[in-house]
Amino acid sequence: MSLIIQxxxxxxxFWPRLEELLSKATTCVRCxxxxxxxxxxxDYPELPSVLAKALIRKYQRNAQCQNASKLVLAVCxxxxxxxxxxxxxxxxxxFFKREIIRVSAWxxxxxxxxxxxxxxxRKGQWYAHVCYATKVQTQITPEGCIGIDRNSVGxxxxxxxxxxxxVRHLGFDPFRxxxxxxxxxxxxxxxxxxxxxxxxETNKAEEQNTRIIRSQNRLCPMPRSIAAQLP
Numbered sequence: 001m002s003l004i005i006q007x008x009x010x011x012x013x014f015w016p017r018l019e020e021l022l023s024k025a026t027t028c029v030r031c032x033x034x035x036x037x038x039x040x041x042x043d044y045p046e047l048p049s050v051l052a053k054a055l056i057r058k059y060q061r062n063a064q065c066q067n068a069s070k071l072v073l074a075v076c077x078x079x080x081x082x083x084x085x086x087x088x089x090x091x092x093x094x095f096f097k098r099e100i101i102r103v104s105a106w107x108x109x110x111x112x113x114x115x116x117x118x119x120x121x122r123k124g125q126w127y128a129h130v131c132y133a134t135k136v137q138t139q140i141t142p143e144g145c146i147g148i149d150r151n152s153v154g155x156x157x158x159x160x161x162x163x164x165x166x167v168r169h170l171g172f173d174p175f176r177x178x179x180x181x182x183x184x185x186x187x188x189x190x191x192x193x194x195x196x197x198x199x200x201e202t203n204k205a206e207e208q209n210t211r212i213i214r215s216q217n218r219l220c221p222m223p224r225s226i227a228a229q230l231p
Contacts, residue, residue: 001133003115004108010101010119010126017096018119018126021047021073025055029068032060048094050075050082073119080113090114090130101128108134 010018028044032055038044039060041052054074059065075092077083084091089103110132118129145160157170 001111002136004132004134006103006107006130006132008101008103008128008130010128014096014099014101015126018073018121021051021095022071022121025051025071025073028052029055029059029071032056033066033068036060050078050094070120075117075119077114077116083114083117085110085114090117092117095119103130106132108132111135 024046028047031044032038039056041047041049041056044052044055047055051073054076055071058072058074059068073095075082075094082092082094084093086100089101091098091100111134113132115131115133117131120127120129142162144162145158147158147160159168159170160166
């Protein structure tokens with residue numbers, strides 16, 4: 001089993017109720033952080049008990065929390081008692097009574113019930129983060145791997161067979177090319193008998209390296225059969 005969090009954009013018909021709860025929750029959270037001894041839902045009768053309980057657990061009991069600027073209205077599922085599944089979506093009776101929050105499609109099949117829901121406002125729009133459990137899908141057993149080695153020399157296609165352990169690459173040999181480039185300046189110094197290299201000579205070496213890359217890419221292109229399998 002694994003937990004999935006799905007983000008759902010809420011329609012505007014739910015926004016007024018959430019904004020009303022947010023204004024009340026902001027005042028209550030300030031009181032919670034000032035007086036942490038008031039840790040009962042009875043001390044905040046203006047809020048639904050399920051919301052007050054979540055705010056106490058999320059903000060008041062967190063000793064490191066001194067101020068909350070962007071509140072999150074959380075609701076614990078309570079094994080399907082507070083967040084009820086529906087064929088069209090889900091319901092939160094403490095917030096919207098019998099109104100259904102419709103979901104076009106769940107990303108994964110839900111196992112059991114919804115664990116919790118968090119309502120949050122971002123850039124003037126309300127969203128719901130729904131957390132639920134789902135079965136772990138069987139992993140794919142690969143028969144081989146195709147990758148691209150992106151190094152400082154250039155891109156090289158690498159093929160590996162997990163059955164026999166063979167690894168094959170398509171393109172020029174990056175190790176040999178790097179070795180030549182690292183010693184090219186040293187060889188130029190030896191050729192010039194210790195004198196400093198002129199900038200024009202260094203530029204010529206870089207231009208030659210660029211020509212080598214272009215030439216090798218034309219000589220060793222990736223086969224079309226392999227390129228067609230790449231995403």
